[in-house]
Amino acid sequence: MNELLVFDQVEICYHGKPAVQDISFSVNPGEVLGIAGESGSGKSTLIRAVLGILGQGGQITKGRICFQDRDLLRLSERDMRKLRGEQIGMIFQDAGASFCPVRTIGDQICGSLSAHRKIRRRESDAMALELFEKLGLTEGRRILESYPFELSGGMNQRVGIAAAMLLNPALLLADEPTSALDAVSGRQVIEEMRILKELYGTAVILVTHNIGVVSALADRVLVLHRGRIAECGETSRVLEDPQDAYTRELLEAVPKLRRYRSAYRTEPKM
Numbered sequence: 001m002n003e004l005l006v007f008d009q010v011e012i013c014y015h016g017k018p019a020v021q022d023i024s025f026s027v028n029p030g031e032v033l034g035i036a037g038e039s040g041s042g043k044s045t046l047i048r049a050v051l052g053i054l055g056q057g058g059q060i061t062k063g064r065i066c067f068q069d070r071d072l073l074r075l076s077e078r079d080m081r082k083l084r085g086e087q088i089g090m091i092f093q094d095a096g097a098s099f100c101p102v103r104t105i106g107d108q109i110c111g112s113l114s115a116h117r118k119i120r121r122r123e124s125d126a127m128a129l130e131l132f133e134k135l136g137l138t139e140g141r142r143i144l145e146s147y148p149f150e151l152s153g154g155m156n157q158r159v160g161i162a163a164a165m166l167l168n169p170a171l172l173l174a175d176e177p178t179s180a181l182d183a184v185s186g187r188q189v190i191e192e193m194r195i196l197k198e199l200y201g202t203a204v205i206l207v208t209h210n211i212g213v214v215s216a217l218a219d220r221v222l223v224l225h226r227g228r229i230a231e232c233g234e235t236s237r238v239l240e241d242p243q244d245a246y247t248r249e250l251l252e253a254v255p256k257l258r259r260y261r262s263a264y265r266t267e268p269k270m
């Protein structure tokens, strides 16, 4: 197997109106692809299309999306459900929303693991505690016994990412994982994702409007503009020598690029 995920000339419409057009790109195993672009450019649409959750009125109208050489558009809903979570993990902007407010974290982690494999609470706690420790999340036991509202937004997001990784998915989709967080929590989330990349070699699609986050994590970056690909290439090349006028515009909108980059470029504590 070569590429993990392939978009081939994909068009997606909402209520018959194209939101993204002529989208072709691929993600290799273990690679981090950043997707950047202004609000409404179609970033989340691409992520939702992979998960098969475009919602009412949303439809892939042209092209193909293949994951591990399987055409996602031909999979049954049952097979898609199996893929989600197990092969393809996801985290979203609103960390709290990925957890149910009235059940403890430990309970929910066990619930999501047992949807995919036979597992008891004691085993799921042990798996979670082991991973928390690797990620420098101290007080793992307390986290498992907490309700989501008892943890900060940053902590919820870090725990949510760890929970998504427990099934060891081949691909992790992250839609604006840091944008609801303050700078310090955002940096911790980025650092956690870097450690996970080292530990698991998971491929990641990282949607963000923050160029600092792209430069800290992404091997390649794809710039979307009004539903089309403006530019796609190695992160350092695109950031230092953008070929497309819109990419240049986007970078100019971040005047303190260097500061952003140094803020996010901390070495992971292993």
Ligand SMILES: Nc1ncnc2c1ncn2[C@@H]1O[C@H](COP(=O)(O)OP(=O)(O)OP(=O)(O)O)[C@@H](O)[C@H]1O
Binding pocket: 014, 015, 019, 037, 038, 039, 040, 041, 042, 043, 044, 045, 046, 054, 055, 056, 057, 058
């Ligand atoms: N459920 C929907 N029904 C109709 N139009 C939609 C729907 N979801 C998205 N769109 C439209 O599709 C386009 C792309 O939206 P999308 O949410 O993918 O953008 P985005 O790049 O993720 O933006 P943001 O940075 O604000 O999250 C927009 O024009 C949006 O209005």
Ligand SMILES: [Mg+2]
Binding pocket: 043, 044, 045
């Ligand atoms: Mg979005």
